[in-house]
Amino acid sequence: MYPHMSGFFSVYGISTGLLVSGDDIIDRVISSLKDTEAKSIENGDILLFAESPLSTTEGRNIRLDDITPSAEAYRLSEKYHLDARLAEVVIQESDTIVGGVPGYLLAGKWDLILPNAGVDESNAPDGWVTRLPADPEASAKRLRDEIRERTGKDTAVIIIDSRTHSMRLGVSGVAIGCSGIQPISDERGKPDLYGNKLQVTRRAIADSLASTAELLMGEASEGVPVVLVRGYPYIRCENCRIETIPAEEDLFLNLGK
Amino acid sequence: MYPHMSGFFSVYGISTGLLVSGDDIIDRVISSLKDTEAKSIENGDILLFAESPLSTTEGRNIRLDDITPSAEAYRLSEKYHLDARLAEVVIQESDTIVGGVPGYLLAGKWDLILPNAGVDESNAPDGWVTRLPADPEASAKRLRDEIRERTGKDTAVIIIDSRTHSMRLGVSGVAIGCSGIQPISDERGKPDLYGNKLQVTRRAIADSLASTAELLMGEASEGVPVVLVRGYPYIRCENCRIETIPAEEDLFLNLGK
Structure with missing residues (x-):
């Protein structure tokens, strides 16, 4: 102790x-x-x-306009009602997408189930999102x-x-x-x-x-x-x-x- | 505040x-x-x-020897490897049993999923179990x-x-x-x-x-x-x-x- x-x-x-x-x-x-x-x-x-x-502070914020959504990101964004660029960032930050609710994807990451893989639009400048620390x-x-x-x-x-x-x-x-x-x-x-x-x-x-x-x-x-x-x-x-x-x-x- | x-x-x-x-x-x-x-x-x-x-202190402890297990309690106790008398108390304390893992039933109670419905053998005299407060x-x-x-x-x-x-x-x-x-x-x-x-x-x-x-x-x-x-x-x-x-x-x- x-x-x-x-x-x-x-x-x-x-x-x-x-x-x-x-x-x-x-x-x-x-x-x-x-x-x-x-x-x-x-x-x-x-x-x-x-x-x-x-x-x-670790430089993990990212600007949504710099993201090109994949076909899968467009599919998930329509199914769960979220920005396709955000969906793309969540896909990139996830090991797997296991489901969702309106506005959120449920992502497998670090053996956890994390809403949007921890990618968040709050407390970021307009048009940017925060990602979890890489490690x-x-x-x-x-x-x-x-x-x-x-x-x-x-x-x-x-x-x-x-x-x-x-x-x-x-x-x-x-x-x-x-x-x-x-x-x-x-x-x-x-x-x-x-x-x-x-x-x-x-x-x-x-x-x-x-x-x-x-x-x-x-x-x-x-x-x-x-x-x-x-x-x-x-x-x-x-x-x-x-x-x-x-x-x-x-x-x-x-x-x- | x-x-x-x-x-x-x-x-x-x-x-x-x-x-x-x-x-x-x-x-x-x-x-x-x-x-x-x-x-x-x-x-x-x-x-x-x-x-x-x-x-x-509220008198919610109960003695297992005073419990007569039902047929359902015997069935669950075999499936999930726990005392049939304990299973009976869990059934009585639950709204519904939704599953289990070895040693525990998963119980629906108060709109929550509670292992053994909160019934616990720890911190009770030998042969007794504690139940959650009634309200x-x-x-x-x-x-x-x-x-x-x-x-x-x-x-x-x-x-x-x-x-x-x-x-x-x-x-x-x-x-x-x-x-x-x-x-x-x-x-x-x-x-x-x-x-x-x-x-x-x-x-x-x-x-x-x-x-x-x-x-x-x-x-x-x-x-x-x-x-x-x-x-x-x-x-x-x-x-x-x-x-x-x-x-x-x-x-x-x-x-x-």
Whole structure:
């Protein structure tokens, strides 16, 4: 555990102002932190980065007018009522298209089902769309290394996105990349309150931290692309990655079987 | 908003010790809080209660030896490899059984798909199972009213459970009842950073707070059944409830269509 086990933690929103392609996001975080109660980055802090502003700084925005839709993109755009150029970008960003609802394609990407493969028209200049970071795990490692170089502090970094959940209204957070933190806490075999061993419980620590961060981020013009969590006793891990699960263990994909 | 919009909030775990049927959970929270950094309940605090210890105090535990399985319970217990008496309790707690995986039935309840309808052998005495609160919305209202009566403070209360997510390892939090807080923040029509209107974004505030609380609760013998969130600017609402969404708007249920 790092730092010490404690009964409380604090969550700080870091308002950096608008970020554009090529901006140094760590520099902006360090200078913006001075205006918050957190003041600076400390050992054991967890920094959570929203994918859209991060990918913007990484040059992942793309202009729709530069896209030539394929025949498949035109077919999907008519079936699901979305811009054919947007459909083309979603196809390029996906492993597979598994379906859709009006306005959205459901895309397979990174072994997940992502609406529009994470391609988004919000928080991009008019006529542009944001794409997810090309490699969120690599982004997380790079950001953590940069923080260590500039501040000397050892932190954890999580890249987050929003997701919907079956039958529930509204989005919450999901981790798509991490560095320095074990994203899943495996509690199988631990004793419960009565000394029975827990059988199947693994806790999605990184996803829950992502949802915590989203409480301060919002999706609109709040301009809070980074959140700092201080005092949470996470388990350090140098080579942990976000994991998906085999389809045969997936409750949702086994509905009706 | 209540209290004031702020850039940070704090999250406190409240360790009450073991709770049994008939225990006064609010009394235990108030006395346990004195040993935490939060000290006491204040106006604007959000209190989150894990469903299992709460339902235990509400007398919702049941002894498996008192259950006579039906023929359908025997059939499901063989197909999905679980105790026939447990299968019978799940059937009784469900609106419908929609499938299963080894060890679990997938149950329709409250318009959600819940593994074993929330019936759990963890954190119950040997031979007993916990059931979800009979009416979590009513529980939330009752707890909030009791807090107001005993402390004079106006709070929000959320009853939480754990959920899995399609293709993801590990559980995070979900709100199953609330009082005094608007569970969904509707941001449709708000401007994004570039002044474009957000089209489809509703934020699951109560679910994200549930995930935040689970970071301190755990599923094992931590004995932290209640978490207090202080400083988060939630939107007050007297008659808000947790909502599900129509199946035709559900991305997951429309896979492949």
